[in-house]
Amino acid sequence: MTSPASPAPTAGSRPAPPVPPTPGRDAAGGGKGRPGPRPGRRLPLAAMARLVLRRLLAAVPVLAAVTLGVFAVAAASPFDPVNAYAGGDAVGASQQTLDQLRENLAVGGTFVEQWWTWLRSVAVGEFGHSQSLRQPVSQVIAERMVWSLVLCGTAFVLALVLGVVLGVLAARRPGGAVDRCVTPVAYLLEAAPPFWTGLLFMWLFAVQWGVLPAGGLTAPGEDTVTASGLLRHLALPALVLALSQLPWFLLYTRQGVADALHEDPVRAARARGLGERTVLLGHALRSGLLPVLTLIGTRVPELITGALLIETVFSWPGIASATVRSATALDFPLLAALTLLGALAVLAGNLLADLLYGLADPRVDHDRM
Amino acid sequence: MKVRMMRGAITALLVGALAGTACSAPGGNGDEGGAAGSGTGHSLVVGIATEPDTLSPLLGYGKDGNSKIFDGLLSRDVNLDLVPALATDLPEVSGDGLTWTYTLREDVTFSDGSPFTASDVVFTYETILDPGTNNPARDELAALDRVEAVDDHTVVFTLSHPYAPFAERTVLPIASEEAFGDQDVNTGPYNTAPVGTGPYTVSSWSRGERIVLEANPDHWGGAPAVERLTMAIVPDDDARATRLRAGELDAAVLPPRLAAGFADEPGRVVIHAESADFRAVTLPTGHPVTGDIAIRRALDIAVDREAIVEAVLDGAGAVAHGPVPTASPWFAEGTERPRDPGEAARILDEAGWEIGGDGIRERDGERAAFTLYYPSGDRLRQEHALAYVSDAREIGIDITAESASWEVIAPAMDDHAVLNGGGNPTDPDFDLYGLLHSELAGDGWNNMARYANPAVDEQLEIGRRTVVEEERREAYEAVQRELRDNPGYTFLTHIDHVYVMNDEWENVTTQLEPHDHGLGAGPWWNIEDWQPRS
Numbered sequence: 001m002t003s004p005a006s007p008a009p010t011a012g013s014r015p016a017p018p019v020p021p022t023p024g025r026d027a028a029g030g031g032k033g034r035p036g037p038r039p040g041r042r043l044p045l046a047a048m049a050r051l052v053l054r055r056l057l058a059a060v061p062v063l064a065a066v067t068l069g070v071f072a073v074a075a076a077s078p079f080d081p082v083n084a085y086a087g088g089d090a091v092g093a094s095q096q097t098l099d100q101l102r103e104n105l106a107v108g109g110t111f112v113e114q115w116w117t118w119l120r121s122v123a124v125g126e127f128g129h130s131q132s133l134r135q136p137v138s139q140v141i142a143e144r145m146v147w148s149l150v151l152c153g154t155a156f157v158l159a160l161v162l163g164v165v166l167g168v169l170a171a172r173r174p175g176g177a178v179d180r181c182v183t184p185v186a187y188l189l190e191a192a193p194p195f196w197t198g199l200l201f202m203w204l205f206a207v208q209w210g211v212l213p214a215g216g217l218t219a220p221g222e223d224t225v226t227a228s229g230l231l232r233h234l235a236l237p238a239l240v241l242a243l244s245q246l247p248w249f250l251l252y253t254r255q256g257v258a259d260a261l262h263e264d265p266v267r268a269a270r271a272r273g274l275g276e277r278t279v280l281l282g283h284a285l286r287s288g289l290l291p292v293l294t295l296i297g298t299r300v301p302e303l304i305t306g307a308l309l310i311e312t313v314f315s316w317p318g319i320a321s322a323t324v325r326s327a328t329a330l331d332f333p334l335l336a337a338l339t340l341l342g343a344l345a346v347l348a349g350n351l352l353a354d355l356l357y358g359l360a361d362p363r364v365d366h367d368r369m
Numbered sequence: 370m371k372v373r374m375m376r377g378a379i380t381a382l383l384v385g386a387l388a389g390t391a392c393s394a395p396g397g398n399g400d401e402g403g404a405a406g407s408g409t410g411h412s413l414v415v416g417i418a419t420e421p422d423t424l425s426p427l428l429g430y431g432k433d434g435n436s437k438i439f440d441g442l443l444s445r446d447v448n449l450d451l452v453p454a455l456a457t458d459l460p461e462v463s464g465d466g467l468t469w470t471y472t473l474r475e476d477v478t479f480s481d482g483s484p485f486t487a488s489d490v491v492f493t494y495e496t497i498l499d500p501g502t503n504n505p506a507r508d509e510l511a512a513l514d515r516v517e518a519v520d521d522h523t524v525v526f527t528l529s530h531p532y533a534p535f536a537e538r539t540v541l542p543i544a545s546e547e548a549f550g551d552q553d554v555n556t557g558p559y560n561t562a563p564v565g566t567g568p569y570t571v572s573s574w575s576r577g578e579r580i581v582l583e584a585n586p587d588h589w590g591g592a593p594a595v596e597r598l599t600m601a602i603v604p605d606d607d608a609r610a611t612r613l614r615a616g617e618l619d620a621a622v623l624p625p626r627l628a629a630g631f632a633d634e635p636g637r638v639v640i641h642a643e644s645a646d647f648r649a650v651t652l653p654t655g656h657p658v659t660g661d662i663a664i665r666r667a668l669d670i671a672v673d674r675e676a677i678v679e680a681v682l683d684g685a686g687a688v689a690h691g692p693v694p695t696a697s698p699w700f701a702e703g704t705e706r707p708r709d710p711g712e713a714a715r716i717l718d719e720a721g722w723e724i725g726g727d728g729i730r731e732r733d734g735e736r737a738a739f740t741l742y743y744p745s746g747d748r749l750r751q752e753h754a755l756a757y758v759s760d761a762r763e764i765g766i767d768i769t770a771e772s773a774s775w776e777v778i779a780p781a782m783d784d785h786a787v788l789n790g791g792g793n794p795t796d797p798d799f800d801l802y803g804l805l806h807s808e809l810a811g812d813g814w815n816n817m818a819r820y821a822n823p824a825v826d827e828q829l830e831i832g833r834r835t836v837v838e839e840e841r842r843e844a845y846e847a848v849q850r851e852l853r854d855n856p857g858y859t860f861l862t863h864i865d866h867v868y869v870m871n872d873e874w875e876n877v878t879t880q881l882e883p884h885d886h887g888l889g890a891g892p893w894w895n896i897e898d899w900q901p902r903s
Contacts, residue, residue, distance in 0.1 A: 086505035
């Protein structure tokens with residue numbers, strides 16, 4: 001059970017760790033390292049703004065292609081939206097009624113024309129009507145967006161912070177006690193499907209110990225969302241979602257920091273007599289975090305998929321559960337809008353990762369991304 | 370308080386969303402925001418598996434009664450007998466059976482305070498019949514030609530042909546014309562925040578999570594003792610059982626296997642509701658094997674229904690001798706058939722179906738073989754199908770069970786058997802006409818077996834057109850006897866719906882339940898009449 005295999009997906013492709021800035025006087029000045037940017041260095045705001053702008057422009061064709069894909073799938077789908085719409089009432093409905101429904105629900109034209117009509121109405125803020133929810137799509141999104149952001153945001157921050165902290169602790173002494181406890185658990189969590197973890201935690205916390213509610217946004221008898229009630233109801237789904245993402249951050253940090261500890265700049269820092277904390281946090285962590293920053297961007301799609309399962313298991317009234325519903329009910333107007341949101345989230349995640357990467361690694365130029 | 374609808378740029382959504390921890394639950398109407406948990410009233414939290422698609426009766430919500438938020442002109446008692454609700458009495462029917470006159474109560478108001486009048490009734494029925502209204506159940510009113518308000522409290526329905534069970538359709542909930550205004554019937558706010566006359570009003574509906582109903586203290590039938598009724602939507606059976614055990618739910622619908630775990634718990638009661646919810650195999654008339662009466666009769670008596678009830682339904686169900694459950698007053702005594710594989714083999718031998726080399730029967734080169742589809746993902750129908758296949762094999766009939774989506778099944782129903790489900794416990798016309806009438810063979814989801822039997826067609830027409838109770842009874846008994854002699858469907862089981870609840874209430878009963886059991890079915894069908902046990 002010593003040093004488990006490296007979580008290798010990007011290990012080969014990431015650039016060599018940078019040399020952390022180590023002003024000469026630190027060595028003489030008794031070990032007070034300064035890990036951050038040099039005092040004189042300012043945030044490259046202009047370059048960052050240019051990057052954001054470029055990415056926004058690049059997003060337009062990507063989003064267009066993704067939504068066109070949804071309409072193509074809708075057109076090619078062998079499933080009948082009328083049956084999905086009618087549900088149980090379809091049994092006993094005459095052909096005439098079903099045909100009338102089809103006519104009422106159908107959008108004319110080829111899928112490209114449908115997509116173009118949809119795109120033009122989206123451009124002016126009109127998302128159409130959700131067939132399965134019998135509501136305007138914009139209302140569906142407005143009602144649910146907040147709760148998904150609260151859940152995913154909390155889980156993501158939790159996974160990132162816990163993952164990095166535990167990863168550093170484990171990397172400090174590979175094969176040590178912390179490493180032996182944390183790393184196998186991380187592999188276990190990585191392998192466990194989130195809905196399984198969800199049901200397990202629900203059983204433990206809600207049934208066996210009765211300390212946390214098993215689902216929903218508020219207690220079943222209550223209407224209004226209070227801060228304390230929200231925290232109690234958020235705890236389990238956010239924890240489970242965080243646990244599904246945490247192993248990635250943990251293992252990447254552990255590997256990155258452990259590798260960095262053996263690299264020349266870190267050895268040099270040690271040789272100059274810097275304190276262990278400074279070496280670990282200021283030098284090894286800074287260089288070991290680079291792959292983790294890339295990871296932030298690539299975990300966003302996984303986070304959304306995880307939320308699909310978690311929101312369903314915990315009856316969380318967010319976007320993800322609406323997505324599941326729109327997909328199973330063949331509600332293409334809603335599905336198109338939600339796919340657009342999902343694609344936007346992924347692009348935003350990648351942009352965030354690049355911005356952070358550029359800030360963390362002085363050799364990387366935002367203008368060249 | 371309400372999460373405002375945000376149009377425009379998606380970025381605005383993203384930014385605006387960050388501010389929202391003090392918002393009300395989504396779908397909340399905000400009007401009752403502070404009332405949560407206040408007062409000394411009784412409340413009940415019920416776990417259900419599916420939620421309605423809409424709460425608007427104009428799109429089909431509550432069409433079979435017990436809608437809670439609305440009342441119909443009539444409603445049904447525990448025995449499914451019609452009783453007056455918004456009408457003062459049962460309707461007066463003209464001699465030709467075409468004109469149905471209802472006199473309305475004068476003391477009824479909608480929950481927004483506006484009075485209930487005949488124009489609301491006319492509005493509701495006319496909107497449903499409008500082709501632009503996406504109401505898939507519109508055909509249930511196919512006999513209705515027009516509806517008129519004679520005065521503020523008298524409504525006359527005129528039918529295009531005599532239709533004896535028409536009164537059964539008038540349990541349909543009445544919407545408020547004034548509250549509806551001029552909104553879009555298919556997507557407007559009346560779908561989520563409707564105004565009705567019923568014993569409850571909608572406090573909030575958070576889709577996929579729960580519907581919260583508040584007692585309507587001004588209800589014409591008296592204020593309900595259960596002041597707050599929450600329908601928690603938990604699709605997963607295990608999650609529902611877990612939340613019931615954790616005390617978050619006071620009652621829930623559960624599969625028999627999970628309900629059994631609560632049987633010995635003090636303070637809980639497990640309720641088995643009998644139903645008209647049947648499972649049956651369609652035997653297409655056009656297929657050379659399944660269209661043969663000998664094959665049909667042999668399959669009908671070879672299948673071990675008792676074993677299916679025990680093994681597949683865990684005992685929570687009843688053997689089905691036809692679409693009408695034995696628990697229904699319309700069941701024809703004497704149409705029960707005992708299982709008799711020996712007799713089945715004899716029938717097949719006599720008809721010339723000889724056992725071939727592979728153990729499967731043949732006649733004139735035609736193998737006794739066909740395909741039986743069941744909808745994929747439906748475990749219950751799958752197990753029914755497999756049991757049927759194995760019983761058929763014993764008498765030398767080779768059935769291949771295959772799972773498929775309805776999109777695959779629908780075009781194949783002409784010559785492939787399907788494991789079908791359905792059932793309406795009220796008037797026999799509702800099930801039997803659509804299942805058996807040859808004119809409806811293959812029309813939408815009607816008559817999936819393409820059953821064609823002139824004697825049955827004739828009796829179905831008599832049952833629908835005559836208003837004399839005794840003649841109707843004879844007609845439907847004749848239909849059931851015909852179906853025994855030429856079983857174009859093999860009816861297998863009627864499935865009990867099982868509920869677990871805290872044993873704290875008086876007047877808890879169940880009706881004979883339909884195939885679709887949403888909000889209106891279950892022990893809480895009449896929750897407005899419950900009293901706390903002292």
